[in-house]
Amino acid sequence: MINELGHFALILGFGIAILQSVAPLVGAHKGWRGWMAVADPAASSQFILVGFSFAALTWAFVTSDFSLQLVFSNSHSLKPMLYKISGVWGNHEGSMLLWLLILTLFGACASWFGGNLPDTLKARVLAVQAAISVAFYAFILFTSNPFLRLQTPPLDGQDLNPLLQDPGLAFHPPFLYLGYVGLSMAFAFAVAALIEGKVDAAWGRWVRPWTLAAWIFLTIGIALGSWWAYYELGWGGFWFWDPVENASFMPWLLAAALLHSAIVVEKRESLKSWTILLAILAFGFSLLGTFIVRSGVLTSVHAFANDPERGVFILIILAIFLGGALTLFAARAGTMESKGVFGVVSRESALVLNNILLAVACFVVFIGTMWPLIAELLFERTLSVGPPFFESAFTPFMTALAVILPVGAVLAWKRGNLRRAGLSMVPVAILAVALGGLAFALQSGRSALGPIGVALGAWVVFGAALDMWQRTGRKSVFDRILRLARLPRADWGKSIAHAGLGITVFGIATLMAWQQEDIRTAQIGERYQVGAYEVELRDVFQEEGPNYLTTKAEIILYRGGQIAATLFPEKRFYPVAQMPTTEADIDNGILRDLYVVIGDAQIGGGYAVRIYIKPFANWIWGGSILMALGGFVSLSDRRLRVAAGARSKSAKTVGAV
Numbered sequence: 001m002i003n004e005l006g007h008f009a010l011i012l013g014f015g016i017a018i019l020q021s022v023a024p025l026v027g028a029h030k031g032w033r034g035w036m037a038v039a040d041p042a043a044s045s046q047f048i049l050v051g052f053s054f055a056a057l058t059w060a061f062v063t064s065d066f067s068l069q070l071v072f073s074n075s076h077s078l079k080p081m082l083y084k085i086s087g088v089w090g091n092h093e094g095s096m097l098l099w100l101l102i103l104t105l106f107g108a109c110a111s112w113f114g115g116n117l118p119d120t121l122k123a124r125v126l127a128v129q130a131a132i133s134v135a136f137y138a139f140i141l142f143t144s145n146p147f148l149r150l151q152t153p154p155l156d157g158q159d160l161n162p163l164l165q166d167p168g169l170a171f172h173p174p175f176l177y178l179g180y181v182g183l184s185m186a187f188a189f190a191v192a193a194l195i196e197g198k199v200d201a202a203w204g205r206w207v208r209p210w211t212l213a214a215w216i217f218l219t220i221g222i223a224l225g226s227w228w229a230y231y232e233l234g235w236g237g238f239w240f241w242d243p244v245e246n247a248s249f250m251p252w253l254l255a256a257a258l259l260h261s262a263i264v265v266e267k268r269e270s271l272k273s274w275t276i277l278l279a280i281l282a283f284g285f286s287l288l289g290t291f292i293v294r295s296g297v298l299t300s301v302h303a304f305a306n307d308p309e310r311g312v313f314i315l316i317i318l319a320i321f322l323g324g325a326l327t328l329f330a331a332r333a334g335t336m337e338s339k340g341v342f343g344v345v346s347r348e349s350a351l352v353l354n355n356i357l358l359a360v361a362c363f364v365v366f367i368g369t370m371w372p373l374i375a376e377l378l379f380e381r382t383l384s385v386g387p388p389f390f391e392s393a394f395t396p397f398m399t400a401l402a403v404i405l406p407v408g409a410v411l412a413w414k415r416g417n418l419r420r421a422g423l424s425m426v427p428v429a430i431l432a433v434a435l436g437g438l439a440f441a442l443q444s445g446r447s448a449l450g451p452i453g454v455a456l457g458a459w460v461v462f463g464a465a466l467d468m469w470q471r472t473g474r475k476s477v478f479d480r481i482l483r484l485a486r487l488p489r490a491d492w493g494k495s496i497a498h499a500g501l502g503i504t505v506f507g508i509a510t511l512m513a514w515q516q517e518d519i520r521t522a523q524i525g526e527r528y529q530v531g532a533y534e535v536e537l538r539d540v541f542q543e544e545g546p547n548y549l550t551t552k553a554e555i556i557l558y559r560g561g562q563i564a565a566t567l568f569p570e571k572r573f574y575p576v577a578q579m580p581t582t583e584a585d586i587d588n589g590i591l592r593d594l595y596v597v598i599g600d601a602q603i604g605g606g607y608a609v610r611i612y613i614k615p616f617a618n619w620i621w622g623g624s625i626l627m628a629l630g631g632f633v634s635l636s637d638r639r640l641r642v643a644a645g646a647r648s649k650s651a652k653t654v655g656a657v
Contacts, residue, residue, distance in 0.1 A: 568585050
């Protein structure tokens with residue numbers, strides 16, 4: 001019965017979403033406050049109804065209700081509870097219900113916390129958000145119903161994909177969806193502003209918290225996915241430029257550009273058209289990612305579905321919202337005149353250059369991701385675009401971004417002095433070059449990627465620190481330290497996020513330049529050298545897990561005659577899913593990871609063993625954590641949003657007088 005109630009709640013929410021997408025728009029156009037007021041209770045009701053539906057589906061997974069086709073296809077009674085719960089979104093139908101839940105959550109948050117918004121803008125934002133919900137309600141109810149029953153319930157299920165039975169994948173999709181769907185709020189604000197024909201400084205300040213929240217969640221989601229790929233897939237990498245990886249990375253790049261361009265709108269009332277366009281495209285790329293994951297047009301280990309019919313439905317949603325918003329943008333572009341003027345050398349210009357680099361980098365990733373499909377459709381050629389293309393085409397833009405980032409942060413608004421900014425950065429430049437030179441001196445016969453990465457990372461990190469120090473004025477050192485604690489959280493958040501980017505750049509460059517790899521057939525009891533370590537395959541034995549069988553190896557790593565680590569890599573086999581997985585074991589460290597993978601038994605005796613020594617691997621995810629932390633610190637600075645609300649209220653009061 002609870003499953004039918006969950007299905008009915010979706011249908012009821014569908015009807016309310018249709019009402020919310022129409023009535024507030026009409027009310028805002030006619031000036032009817034009663035019609036505009038419909039948006040608030042409707043947004044809350046949608047969230048409650050979809051929340052109940054999601055809870056009903058979760059209960060079915062937790063209790064192993066195999067009368068539901070979805071539970072039968074993606075769960076098993078012996079599966080650990082964590083993976084029973086994560087199985088709710090570890091499939092196409094459940095993941096789309098999670099998408100809709102987050103979509104209605106953001107709509108409800110806009111209703112609950114949007115008291116400072118003008119009534120007409122708030123009504124239009126909630127109406128646009130509801131229109132997006134209508135599309136996804138229809139998609140779920142007509143093509144992806146999670147509550148379909150089986151006529152004859154089986155005794156047990158078919159289990160969840162073993163690759164998804166991992167803590168990293170349990171939390172990766174919800175964070176990623178919070179980012180994907182969060183960009184719908186920026187889209188809704190952009191479309192609402194286009195309908196009103198008004199984009200001003202207050203709008204730039206209102207849209208920033210929503211974009212920042214989406215960017216934070218995307219950062220966490222992408223980092224979790226990268227971490228999972230690193231330790232779970234057993235191939236030793238953290239990023240493969242897979243189409244689904246790229247599908248989340250492209251909106252992240254555009255969201256970062258949108259964050260920076262919204263600052264220019266707020267400070268100078270410039271870049272209005274560009275900022276609106278970025279808000280539209282960022283959400284458009286989120287929808288494109290949904291299409292890639294669920295249509296099957298591009299092959300990926302992450303794909304949820306391989307169903308052209310569902311892919312066409314999502315493509316229609318993408319065409320309607322992206323096409324409609326771009327058409328409205330073209331019609332209203334003339335009304336978005338820039339008021340602020342700034343010089344060629346200024347912080348505004350640095351932010352424009354930042355936007356260009358991020359947008360072009362996104363375009364490069366888009367071309368590389370979609371080119372196999374384009375080549376097959378237009379030229380009837382089957383080809384693949386792999387990491388070499390992305391690394392050679394994408395890296396120059398990120399390198400340029402890292403170079404200009406510290407300088408742009410210290411330039412003055414409106415009209416800066418490049419010579420003064422450059423002189424202030426000399427100590428940072430000297431330190432960065434010195435560290436890069438030290439790295440070059442310590443390595444021998446290797447590529448320049450490591451020293452360059454060290455120098456770039458240091459340039460960005462210490463540049464962010466210098467920016468904060470300069471904001472304390474020209475007082476004594478003690479007074480400046482006290483002043484640091486009183487600086488706005490938004491300033492702290494920006495510097496922490498920039499430093500996190502520098503650390504991530506450092507980690508990626510040093511890992512790719514200096515990692516060591518050894519693959520061989522090892523005999524039990526044999527010792528051999530890998531880098532500075534001696535490796536011994538001590539034993540291989542069989543064990544049984546909750547819902548899998550495993551072949552586990554005991555591998556000892558020695559350094560200087562002492563045991564440095566004892567690792568237990570595994571080869572698991574899931575009988576229900578009839579699928580093997582490779583479980584690497586990793587000795588994590590601040591300066592290096594020891595990464596060990598056990599392979600199959602060899603015909604001549606022994607086992608295939610793969611060893612990696614990965615320097616500074618954890619700095620990649622440490623930097624990502626810092627970027628997300630910086631975003632949270634900035635988001636906690638209520639000063640910006642309170643000021644925006646005060647400004648709008650003040651304008652209303654003046655108008656009334």
